Amino acid sequence: xxxxxxxxxxxxxxxxxxxxxxxxxxxxxxxxxxxxxxxxxxxxxxxxxxxxxxxxxxxxxxxxxxxxxxxxxxxxxxxxxxxxxxxxxxxxxxxxxxxxxxxxxxxxxxxxxx
Amino acid sequence: xxxxxxxxxxxxxxxxxxxxxxxxxxxxxxxxxxxxxxxxxxxxxxxxxxxxxxxxxxxxxxxxxxxxxxxxxxxxxxxxxxxxxxxxxxxxxxxxxxxxxxxxxxxxxxxxxxxxxxxxxxxxxxxxxxxxxxxxxxxxxxxxxxxxxxxxxxxxxxxxxxxxxxxxxxxxxxxxxxxxxxxxxxxxxxxxxxxxxxxxxxxxxxxxxxxxxxxxxxxxxxxxxxxxxxxxxxxxxxxxxxxxxxxxxxxxxxxxxxxxxxxxxxxxxxxxxxxxxxxxxxxxxxxxxxxxxxxxxxxxxxxxxxxxxxxxxxxxxxxxxxxxxxxxxxxxxxxxxxxxxxxxxxxxxxxxxxxxxxxxxxxxxxxxxxxxxxxxxxxxxxxxxxxxxxxxxxxxxxxxxxxxxxxxxxxxxxxxxxxxxxxxxxxxxxxxxxxxxxxxxxxxxxxxxxxxxxxxxxxxxxxxxxxxxxxxxxxxxxxxxxxxxxxxxxxxxxxxxxxxxxxxxxxxxxxxxxxxxxxxxxxxxxxxxxxxxxxxxxxxxxxxxxxxxxxxxxxxxxxxxxxxxxxxxxxxxxxxxxxxxxxxxx
Amino acid sequence: xxxxxxxxxxxxxxxxxxxxxxxxxxxxxxxxxxxxxxxxxxxxxxxxxxxxxxxxxxxxxxxxxxxxxxx
Numbered sequence: 001x002x003x004x005x006x007x008x009x010x011x012x013x014x015x016x017x018x019x020x021x022x023x024x025x026x027x028x029x030x031x032x033x034x035x036x037x038x039x040x041x042x043x044x045x046x047x048x049x050x051x052x053x054x055x056x057x058x059x060x061x062x063x064x065x066x067x068x069x070x071x072x073x074x075x076x077x078x079x080x081x082x083x084x085x086x087x088x089x090x091x092x093x094x095x096x097x098x099x100x101x102x103x104x105x106x107x108x109x110x111x112x113x114x
Numbered sequence: 115x116x117x118x119x120x121x122x123x124x125x126x127x128x129x130x131x132x133x134x135x136x137x138x139x140x141x142x143x144x145x146x147x148x149x150x151x152x153x154x155x156x157x158x159x160x161x162x163x164x165x166x167x168x169x170x171x172x173x174x175x176x177x178x179x180x181x182x183x184x185x186x187x188x189x190x191x192x193x194x195x196x197x198x199x200x201x202x203x204x205x206x207x208x209x210x211x212x213x214x215x216x217x218x219x220x221x222x223x224x225x226x227x228x229x230x231x232x233x234x235x236x237x238x239x240x241x242x243x244x245x246x247x248x249x250x251x252x253x254x255x256x257x258x259x260x261x262x263x264x265x266x267x268x269x270x271x272x273x274x275x276x277x278x279x280x281x282x283x284x285x286x287x288x289x290x291x292x293x294x295x296x297x298x299x300x301x302x303x304x305x306x307x308x309x310x311x312x313x314x315x316x317x318x319x320x321x322x323x324x325x326x327x328x329x330x331x332x333x334x335x336x337x338x339x340x341x342x343x344x345x346x347x348x349x350x351x352x353x354x355x356x357x358x359x360x361x362x363x364x365x366x367x368x369x370x371x372x373x374x375x376x377x378x379x380x381x382x383x384x385x386x387x388x389x390x391x392x393x394x395x396x397x398x399x400x401x402x403x404x405x406x407x408x409x410x411x412x413x414x415x416x417x418x419x420x421x422x423x424x425x426x427x428x429x430x431x432x433x434x435x436x437x438x439x440x441x442x443x444x445x446x447x448x449x450x451x452x453x454x455x456x457x458x459x460x461x462x463x464x465x466x467x468x469x470x471x472x473x474x475x476x477x478x479x480x481x482x483x484x485x486x487x488x489x490x491x492x493x494x495x496x497x498x499x500x501x502x503x504x505x506x507x508x509x510x511x512x513x514x515x516x517x518x519x520x521x522x523x524x525x526x527x528x529x530x531x532x533x534x535x536x537x538x539x540x541x542x543x544x545x546x547x548x549x550x551x552x553x554x555x556x557x558x559x560x561x562x563x564x565x566x567x568x569x570x571x572x573x574x575x576x577x578x579x580x581x582x583x584x585x586x587x588x589x590x591x592x593x594x595x596x597x598x599x600x601x602x603x604x605x606x607x608x609x610x611x612x613x614x615x616x617x618x619x620x621x622x623x624x625x626x627x628x629x630x631x632x633x634x635x636x637x638x639x640x641x642x643x644x645x646x647x648x649x650x651x652x653x654x655x656x657x658x659x660x661x662x663x664x665x666x667x668x669x670x671x672x673x674x675x676x677x678x679x680x681x682x683x684x685x686x687x688x689x690x691x692x693x694x695x696x697x698x699x700x
Numbered sequence: 701x702x703x704x705x706x707x708x709x710x711x712x713x714x715x716x717x718x719x720x721x722x723x724x725x726x727x728x729x730x731x732x733x734x735x736x737x738x739x740x741x742x743x744x745x746x747x748x749x750x751x752x753x754x755x756x757x758x759x760x761x762x763x764x765x766x767x768x769x770x771x
Binding site for chain 3: 087091093094095098101105106107109112
């Protein structure tokens, strides 16, 4: 029985519907990937071109990084699909707890007292 | 150890302990009690009860469970080893940085850093395991809002562990870099900043308090309804109060640092946030009171612990709100008032919860009750001793006795109260010894009085056999309501309806790898500590051996497939028959 | 699923068991990741805090971002 395992299948076991969905999925991933490369290029240009003031360039590439992170999580790690409710809950909880923490750390450590 | 302090502080100008030893003792007392005593005791109950209460066969990751335990064990071992290598850590359990940097703290603090790092990893693994168990392994019909409150509080606790132990790991990593490899994160003369450590520590440390107290809340919420013969008042409110406490626990860490000159707006915001936590806690207190109100109270030892928990915890909470007022905190800061406050929370909250849970779940775990007479004697000695010890410490603090001192002068009005406090602590020690005697005594008497469901329990853990078979439930039960067993007792025939036909049960194989992985991490940690010891062997060799052992066993575990085994249907039926016959004979 | 069931001794009694384990690993992985969020946030937070102090103390009028990245 094991001999014929290496032979190719004639027809995919997936239905037409599944295949269509798969192609759709693939297309979205290509687009997201291209978009991410564009974002990375933008970040390089923003710094390398030496045209923007430092403060703006830094905040600009941080915004790009945040966008990239969400693209990564939601498109490549499939967080946007259904059945990911708990995963979403935990990631959002983590971010929700962390953002005030980081802001507070930045504000509180400084020489300026609030 | 705590009793030794009190011997020391019993009379003024005592010389039993030197200042250095005293510092090492208070550090180890705090660290061991919080990380290595309270946490594992609570985790033991969680590990035993969560799968039973949600009707699962096992936790989600049995392998990780063992791994977490061994990490935890070796972390604790590493910390305790410090006594044999040049003294324990001596910078307080908070290990504030100028004091804990290489310039001021000896090698004991290296043990603190690495021991906590390893045991924290174990705690984190267990936390993830519990969360996943409760998300994916609930029995049919057991919706999230039908889970017993102990499961809910454990769930929130596990979330806090996941989100709070990771900052601790980060902070300890930074401190380790400072101490071992010449980092400058916390050394002001080289551009570091000492205030960052207390921030990171308390970002972890405040949730840690809730990590400890929330499971105790859950235990109380299990015990009170059973012994009041009423369902828990305001179940949904309790659940949401728990979640809110969990969230707010992350937003208040600065209230430990009011006197660090962080500025008025900061202090006001965090004082307010701290007081807001009083609201969900108050909801819980009132729900417990209303559960008991009009109930048919049955004062067993468990119920005594649970009901006395409520007023004690209120006292601790009130002093907490007093401490939350930023301007007044400058007066209370670093006095015995603070000591009294957190001992009211930890002893009056967590330890009473643990004692209650021990008496409540003991028959489930070992098949026989603990002796009630001895239990009540223990409870009263403990309760009186506890209040003697810590109530006078409020007053001591208010009249100005600072904490963390090993000697004080006579005739400041502190002598008498310190004596009372010390006597109280011996009473607590006696109470714990009585508990241990009780365990042995009940075990000897056990064959006479085997029990199955002595308290007329309400939740799923009482629905299976005692002792619990290794597959927990022969058939996964169908849950029809909150307090499922009680529902079946009232509306059904008193047994859980099965949700599946009886069949083979898949079980994981035992494995030796968790032990080896944790042992490897222990050796790595010890090797890192040896960097600053006069060692006869190159520390990097030790680190290398540990790393090879750790990653080697990980790799072995990953590559060697282990599918577990099945307990066959026939075996299960035989075991069920045996358990039923056993129960009928009682 | 990485867990490949061993069917040599016949089908398991609960074929859905495999799916539960997959689901466990899936949820556990995300819970772990969310824990990592807070851990790295602490590292980033520490860095940003140092950076804030540096900016407040030095107040350097940097006009180009290149020196920041050693370009």
